[in-house]
Amino acid sequence: MPAPTAVPTVLAADLALPVTGADRAACPTTDVLRRVGDKWSVLVLVLLGRAPRRFSELQRAVEDISQRMLTRTLRSLEHDGLVSRTVFPTVPATVEYALTELGKSLLVPLSALADWSAVHGPAIQAARRAQG
């Protein structure tokens, strides 16, 4: 691990982000937020946090996700080590998806954000309505 060199950062409410070019491009916070800020990832993570599920179970659970997007979402989550994929060589094939330990741990801070959203979401909605 590189020594903790003095990377320019901003500090606010215990939150630090690098603000200069190369460092900011690799900022793990921004990286995670963009991973999780897409349309379906968090929903899939939460569903898998409840229990491991098969592809078709997920598709039924989410209900209005397209097959393509479910595949893409699962692939990217798997690619980032948040979800595991297990193929059972039945006929036809069955595939089970589950959270990895990494994925489970991510639900904790997401939970904090969900709590904030539940409390302050109405305030955001109100602000939007107030300005058109």
Place this chain on the structure above:
Amino acid sequence: MPAPTAVPTVLAADLALPVTGADRAACPTTDVLRRVGDKWSVLVLVLLGRAPRRFSELQRAVEDISQRMLTRTLRSLEHDGLVSRTVFPTVPATVEYALTELGKSLLVPLSALADWSAVHGPAIQAARRAQG
């Protein structure tokens, strides 16, 4: 406000999200995540959390954001009540941006996610490299 009807939800690590159509579309958690999951919003929030700043100060601080994106980011944050905008009628005009109380409060759960990212970001990077 409608009565708290039994909206189908999934529970995982204290995290609840609606999973059916109309409810999920209005899910405040997904809504907040998508707001914050864009390229610049969190960085701007963090900078403003440190201190109120003028437009040009922000642009210098971020360094590689385009004028267009800074404007758009600030407008959307303002629109959602997270940032305030104060115009001083000098010549030429100066404009100061600051976090609202709502914006400040958002930094708290974001901080939890930043902490997680700092700790587990390397694990994600490793997972990515392991699979190409």
Place this chain on the structure above:
DNA sequence: CTGTATCCAGTCGGATACTG
């Protein structure tokens, strides 16, 4: 100084059809 207008490439996400 603080923006707006225009253009343009790349990505996101949905619909549909097809496959082992």
Place this chain on the structure above:
DNA sequence: CAGTATCCGACTGGATACAG
């Protein structure tokens, strides 16, 4: 059952030029 392939509209974000 669990995907892949293709097409396509919409949105994101950058570059550049112009304006109050």
